[in-house]
Amino acid sequence: GAVVSQHPSRVICKSGTSVKIExxxxxxxxxxxxxxxxxxxxxxxxxxxxxxxxKATYEQGVEKDKFLINHASLTLSTLTVTSAHPEDSSFxxxxxxxxxxxxxxxQYFGPGTRLLVL
Amino acid sequence: xxxxxQSPQSLIVQKGxxxxxxxxxxxxxxxxxxxxxxxxxxxxxxxxAIRPDVSEKKEGRFTxxxxxxxxxxxxxxxxxxxxxxxxxxxxxSGRGGKLIFGQGxxxxxxx
Numbered sequence: 662g663a664v665v666s667q668h669p670s671r672v673i674c675k676s677g678t679s680v681k682i683e684x685x686x687x688x689x690x691x692x693x694x695x696x697x698x699x700x701x702x703x704x705x706x707x708x709x710x711x712x713x714x715x716k717a718t719y720e721q722g723v724e725k726d727k728f729l730i731n732h733a734s735l736t737l738s739t740l741t742v743t744s745a746h747p748e749d750s751s752f753x754x755x756x757x758x759x760x761x762x763x764x765x766x767x768q769y770f771g772p773g774t775r776l777l778v779l
Numbered sequence: 780x781x782x783x784x785q786s787p788q789s790l791i792v793q794k795g796x797x798x799x800x801x802x803x804x805x806x807x808x809x810x811x812x813x814x815x816x817x818x819x820x821x822x823x824x825x826x827x828a829i830r831p832d833v834s835e836k837k838e839g840r841f842t843x844x845x846x847x848x849x850x851x852x853x854x855x856x857x858x859x860x861x862x863x864x865x866x867x868x869x870x871x872s873g874r875g876g877k878l879i880f881g882q883g884x885x886x887x888x889x890x
Contacts, residue, residue, distance in 0.1 A: 667822075695878070704868060704883050705823065705868070707877060756878075768825075768876065770815075770824065772822045773820070773821065
């Protein structure tokens with residue numbers, strides 16, 4: 662149980678285009694989803710926290726107009742990288758927290774999405 | 780105050796040996812301390828976690844030791860195996876669930 666999927670697993674796009682990454686909780690309902698970014702051989706940096714049906718809360722320094730987050734249902738959150746540039750190339754990972762539990766105890770991570778912007 | 784400092788950055792251990800990774804935090808509001816294992820190209824997976832009301836927690840070969848007064852906690856991997864070779868992250872969080880990750884430790888277990 663507690664499986665989180667991400668799609669796509671890998672994406673290559675041209676500079677200036679937008680890319681959407683999906684995060685799904687497959688066997689549980691997620692009231693809270695978190696989006697992280699990870700550079701090679703570096704730690705995970707929290708980008709934003711999203712709660713179902715409300716606007717995402719972004720961490721300091723994260724451009725909300727560039728990284729659009731939508732959490733329209735209890736099983737799906739999306740991250741859209743708008744007008745992507747090479748510096749946006751990174752490994753993006755989501756995590757989902759199950760309904761009825763405290764978020765800190767039940768963060769299940771997705772497998773990540775590798776984005777390469779040419 | 781939100782930082783979690785992790786050491787060492789890399790660790791090489793012989794098969795059967797004990798791997799020890801240490802973390803320190805500043806924020807006394809943190810009340811949940813998990814450890815994650817991450818293989819290359821994959822998302823992190825929860826290994827074991829502890830709350831400050833206990834000083835030690837053991838699950839199989841993995842043990843967390845927690846020192847509340849020193850604001851430090853560590854992961855011990857007993858009988859380390861080559862399959863344990865991965866990057867390990869400590870983390871800390873308070874209410875709301877935001878995880879603050881340590882810098883990571885790249886563990887290599889030599890056969």
